Amino acid sequence: MAPRPHWLFGDQLGPHFLDPGVPVVMVEARSAFARRRSHRAKAHLLLSAMRHRAAELGDRVRYVRAGTYREGLREAAGDARVTVSRPSSRAALRLVESMDRVEVLPDRGFLVSREEFAGWLEDRGGARLRLEDFYRWVRRSHDLLMDGGEPAGGRWNLDHDNREPPPRDRDDLGVPPPWRPHEDEIDEEVRRDLDRWEREGRVRFVGRDGPRLFPVTRREALSALRSFVAHRLPEFGRYEDAMLAGDPVMSHSLLSAPLNLGLLHPAECVERAERALRSGDAPLNSVEGFVRQIAGWREYVQQLYWHFGADYRQRNELRHHTRLPRWFLELDADAVRARCLSTVLAQVRDTGWTHHTPRLMVLGSHALQHGWDPAELTDWFHRCFVDGHDWVMAPNVVGMSQYADGGLMTTKPYTSAGAYIHRMSDLCDGCAYRPAERTGERACPYTTGYWSFVHRHRDLLAANHRTARAVRGLERLGNLPEVLALEEERGRRAP
Numbered sequence: 001m002a003p004r005p006h007w008l009f010g011d012q013l014g015p016h017f018l019d020p021g022v023p024v025v026m027v028e029a030r031s032a033f034a035r036r037r038s039h040r041a042k043a044h045l046l047l048s049a050m051r052h053r054a055a056e057l058g059d060r061v062r063y064v065r066a067g068t069y070r071e072g073l074r075e076a077a078g079d080a081r082v083t084v085s086r087p088s089s090r091a092a093l094r095l096v097e098s099m100d101r102v103e104v105l106p107d108r109g110f111l112v113s114r115e116e117f118a119g120w121l122e123d124r125g126g127a128r129l130r131l132e133d134f135y136r137w138v139r140r141s142h143d144l145l146m147d148g149g150e151p152a153g154g155r156w157n158l159d160h161d162n163r164e165p166p167p168r169d170r171d172d173l174g175v176p177p178p179w180r181p182h183e184d185e186i187d188e189e190v191r192r193d194l195d196r197w198e199r200e201g202r203v204r205f206v207g208r209d210g211p212r213l214f215p216v217t218r219r220e221a222l223s224a225l226r227s228f229v230a231h232r233l234p235e236f237g238r239y240e241d242a243m244l245a246g247d248p249v250m251s252h253s254l255l256s257a258p259l260n261l262g263l264l265h266p267a268e269c270v271e272r273a274e275r276a277l278r279s280g281d282a283p284l285n286s287v288e289g290f291v292r293q294i295a296g297w298r299e300y301v302q303q304l305y306w307h308f309g310a311d312y313r314q315r316n317e318l319r320h321h322t323r324l325p326r327w328f329l330e331l332d333a334d335a336v337r338a339r340c341l342s343t344v345l346a347q348v349r350d351t352g353w354t355h356h357t358p359r360l361m362v363l364g365s366h367a368l369q370h371g372w373d374p375a376e377l378t379d380w381f382h383r384c385f386v387d388g389h390d391w392v393m394a395p396n397v398v399g400m401s402q403y404a405d406g407g408l409m410t411t412k413p414y415t416s417a418g419a420y421i422h423r424m425s426d427l428c429d430g431c432a433y434r435p436a437e438r439t440g441e442r443a444c445p446y447t448t449g450y451w452s453f454v455h456r457h458r459d460l461l462a463a464n465h466r467t468a469r470a471v472r473g474l475e476r477l478g479n480l481p482e483v484l485a486l487e488e489e490r491g492r493r494a495p
């Protein structure tokens with residue numbers, strides 16, 4: 001009997017998602033782009049990756065361009081029964097489960113399966129979820145960075161070594177530049193299609209269309225991984241949280257996009273990093289930092305997406321209902337005077353990517369301070385980032401960056417006054433504002449925003465031992481009424 005066709009989704013593009021010899025169907029559904037106004041670079045990346053995969057699979061794949069997934073599957077496979085690896089989002093899972101002829105197989109894209117996670121939860125007997133416990137369990141159970149039963153180098157956590165401010169005497173980190181792709185005729189075709197769809201009014205995008213910056217094939221993804229491990233991993237740890245205006249990538253890996261497209265398996269990324277440690281080519285703090293991101297955070301976030309339930313996306317414990325302002329929705333970096341926010345918003349506009357600290361401590365922190373609606377913000381991050389997928393967005397934005405889950409994911413809200421950005425970046429140099437000033441024309445919007453946030457949520461913050469100090473600071477603040485008046489006056493204007 002001929003094997004049933006296997007339906008590949010656009011984030012299942014690596015070889016580990018396919019058994020040898022099985023025929024394949026792929027559906028490029030325009031509804032996915034028409035539904036929301038994505039960054040054009042993201043639409044380009046997804047389409048280019050799917051079309052490149054189809055070109056590699058040749059006669060083995062039936063590739064259909066259709067209005068919706070349902071229409072496309074009918075056209076590609078008729079009434080035949082098909083298999084699919086468990087999709088990564090609730091919406092896609094609902095769709096495939098609603099079709100009788102689709103058999104859903106286990107997911108293949110992560111280190112930890114849902115069953116293993118459920119077993120881990122059960123063993124904990126209801127203890128509070130903590131990334132650190134999960135991460136150590138993954139390290140042990142996958143024998144990652146372990147020397148027998150002990151963590152390599154004797155320490156599980158080297159975060160303390162990885163929080164350095166950037167070098168003060170340089171505009172960039174001085175590491176070799178990241179791997180970048182060359183576009184080909186498939187990219188040209190994608191660009192032509194996107195232009196046409198926009199002209200015909202079928203889709204609308206945000207962001208600028210520049211040369212493609214991220215891998216779309218397995219071969220490209222492997223080149224990016226190899227290049228990162230060889231040239232940039234050694235410096236990864238030390239400046240992991242730091243920001244430099246002139247060096248947006250620093251020594252980050254830029255691997256989230258190919259990982260989330262399924263072009264790389266997380267196991268091969270962490271194994272290569274460990275090999276670099278064992279061969280003496282990268283130090284422990286960098287390798288541990290990188291392994292923590294992938295085997296810790298990435299795996300944790302994907303488990304929490306399912307564990308927290310379907311209504312997690314709508315959580316809004318802080319009751320933040322302010323709509324996102326137009327300048328932010330339009331990525332209008334030129335309208336912003338605050339150098340940190342303007343620089344980061346321009347990076348999003350031009351590339352659809354920034355590293356972790358700008359996402360959390362510049363974009364997310366500004367939204368939190370101003371009480372922006374967390375669900376709308378989640379949607380914004382999802383649409384505007386090349387690595388934005390539903391499973392990774394909800395915990396990172398609702399939980400980590402907006403504390404909208406009331407502390408299920410983190411033990412405190414992540415936001416800070418301008419002093420943090422000043423310490424961790426060179427962005428305050430040449431800014432129209434001053435990080436330490438909280439009244440007057442040059443008062444830093446992050447500093448006034450911070451105190452206004454602490455004031456608004458003082459009861460909640462006072463009850464949490466990790467934030468109670470902030471409330472005591474507020475009580476000592478001499479000029480709170482002026483700070484709040486300034487915030488009120490600045491209102492929704494771009495800072």
Ligand SMILES: Cc1cc2nc3c(=O)[nH]c(=O)nc-3n(C[C@H](O)[C@H](O)[C@H](O)COP(=O)(O)OP(=O)(O)OC[C@H]3O[C@@H](n4cnc5c(N)ncnc54)[C@H](O)[C@@H]3O)c2cc1C
Nearest residue numbers: 252253254255256293297298355356359360387388396401
């Ligand atoms: C508000 C907010 C939104 C975010 N949105 C996304 C998103 O849409 N997609 C996404 O992949 N990551 C997201 N992240 C996590 C993280 O910022 C990005 O994974 C990272 O910046 C991508 O750049 P990189 O590949 O150079 O990462 P590196 O700094 O090189 O880290 C290595 C890898 O670790 C993984 N990783 C690290 N932290 C996380 C995390 N918190 N969640 C999931 N994976 C993680 C990524 O796969 C990343 O490629 C978000 C974080 C915040 C605070």
Ligand code: SF4
Nearest residue numbers: 338340418428431444
């Ligand atoms: S002074 Fe304030 S607004 Fe300006 S860059 Fe620093 S933190 Fe940002």
